[in-house]
Amino acid sequence: MFRLTLxxxxxxxxxxxxxxxxxxxxxxxHAHGSAAASGQMAEAEVRKVDAASGRITLAHGEIRNLDMxxxxxxxxxxxxxxxxxxxxxxxxxxxxxxxxxxxxxTALEPSR
Numbered sequence: 001m002f003r004l005t006l007x008x009x010x011x012x013x014x015x016x017x018x019x020x021x022x023x024x025x026x027x028x029x030h031a032h033g034s035a036a037a038s039g040q041m042a043e044a045e046v047r048k049v050d051a052a053s054g055r056i057t058l059a060h061g062e063i064r065n066l067d068m069x070x071x072x073x074x075x076x077x078x079x080x081x082x083x084x085x086x087x088x089x090x091x092x093x094x095x096x097x098x099x100x101x102x103x104x105x106t107a108l109e110p111s112r
Contacts, residue, residue: 040065041093043111046086047072054080056105063096066103077105 044060059072075096077083082105086092091111096103 046090
C-alpha cells in the first residue's frame with residue numbers, strides 16, 4: 001500500500017513539470033519560428049508592388065532566419081494592406097517566413 005501511494009505521489013508531482021516543460025518548449029519554438037517576433041528584420045529596396053495579387057518584389061539583404069543570401073525576389077505578403085503606401089524605390093525593413101512552402105512577408109515597415 002505504501003509503495004502504491006509513493007508511486008501515485010511521484011506521478012502526480014512529475015506531471016506538471018513535464019507539462020510546463022512542453023509548453024515552454026512550444027513557446028520557444030514559436031518565438032524562434034517568427035522572424036518579426038525574434039527581431040530579425042532584413043533591409044530591402046522595393047522594386048515592384050502588385051497590390052492586386054498581394055505580392056512585392058524586393059532587392060533584399062541577407063534574411064538570416066531563412067538562411068537566404070542577398071538577392072531580388074518576389075514575395076507574397078501575409079496581409080495585402082501591408083502594401084498600402086509602398087512604392088518602388090522605397091527603402092524598407094521586413095520580416096519573412098516560409099509558410100506552406102512559400103516565402104511570405106510577415107512584417108513590413110519603412111527603413112529608419
